[in-house]
Amino acid sequence: MTDFAPAYPGLDPQPYGPPSGSLADLLERVLDKGIVIAGDIKIDLLDIELLTIRLRLFIASVDTAKKAGIDWWETDPALSSRAAREELAEENERLRARLDALEGAEEPAGAAR
Numbered sequence: 001m002t003d004f005a006p007a008y009p010g011l012d013p014q015p016y017g018p019p020s021g022s023l024a025d026l027l028e029r030v031l032d033k034g035i036v037i038a039g040d041i042k043i044d045l046l047d048i049e050l051l052t053i054r055l056r057l058f059i060a061s062v063d064t065a066k067k068a069g070i071d072w073w074e075t076d077p078a079l080s081s082r083a084a085r086e087e088l089a090e091e092n093e094r095l096r097a098r099l100d101a102l103e104g105a106e107e108p109a110g111a112a113r
Contacts, residue, residue, distance in 0.1 A: 034060030034068065 037057040043050045058070065065071065077084040 030059060031061040032064060034058060034064045 035058075037055075037059070039055045041051075041053040041055070043052075058065070058068075060068070073079045075083050077087045
């Protein structure tokens, strides 16, 4: 039986073991710390800029996003029922104030008739 020796003694052919983390571990780390992906797309024709698209993607958990000061989903009526109710209440209040102002402006004119 022949025993093969490595070409370079003391050098392990695999110094690092196989990755022990799973996809779930990776996803947990990304959501815990957050990741930013940024890029620009430019379309030029004869040195004339026709279109520029700037893409910014922030992937994180809700808690990490809030720590970063990002909470737009809480105030967007399309994404939050509480925000939709608040928007309707504010609109109702503005319309009532406008109606009161219009009715108040018409009363002196009606009294002069």
